[in-house]
Amino acid sequence: MVPLLVISTLVGFIPVNVPNYYIVPFLALGMAMQSGTFRKIDGLGYSNVFTSGNLRKTVLSWSQFYILDDESQRASGKDYLIIVLPFTFGALISALMQKCLGIRTIWIASMILIMANIAYGVLVKQKYRSEK
Template structure:
């Protein structure tokens, strides 16, 4: 499998846009979002549409803690996206995406050690920051824009692409429809597995996502290294 991914990636010169990469990152996005919602104050680390609604609800009910938690999470997500833009602009090599995945990896590892008694406004905003960086670093699957940390946009594109394919007979929409369907399945699967594992491992369940992200980052770094070396030899 890894050899196939490597050959495809070098040929297309778009390692970060492979289906498998998008699937794994989106799976982890669903996993972590479900984790923070269920165990860290019913706040979505990446789904800021939901957090805005939660913030408004907390405001209406006079829930100051809820307002702080959701408000800081939204700010953390925004700051993560800004930092992605800055790093991409000033990056001097091909490894910039690796560094942008590190915050989420570190945060997810640390979260597994922290009890639920710790106030969530110390935890979820930094998780949102890491999720935003991952989302900003990996934004395309085979040339198509997508999100790997929430799924509303992917679901919308899935329905529109399949509709164009079946109703309008547009063959060009078949591959996008398949890709977006894959992403919706990945996010949903990640969320479901996260919910199930939390019953057994509680806060430590997030280490599953941590391990996956570490492996992905190492493999991605190796593929970039080989790609850079091959290009240098040609």
């Protein structure tokens, strides 16, 4: 996440008259690194860069739970829903905030990434200590 954090922070400083085709490759590289690094959560495959696959898996899990009475799909449906809903709300809030902050809206994403990294680090440290 560190490369994407650095890239997204720097993008906020780029003048708005710089064409996107100079900026997007750097963001794509950071997102590719993040996507390749974090592929599973609680044993379930997911994407943390885009949500179309997660949405598909959410719908499939809940459909199998409700239509086929497959109780095992309830937990995965819930997990995927926990991934998809915040992503969707974040995208909507970001779109609205761009009207006020413009390109600097990306700094909010950077702050969220910093908080997520800290929280993840704390959880990993706690898990490591409890296993000793």
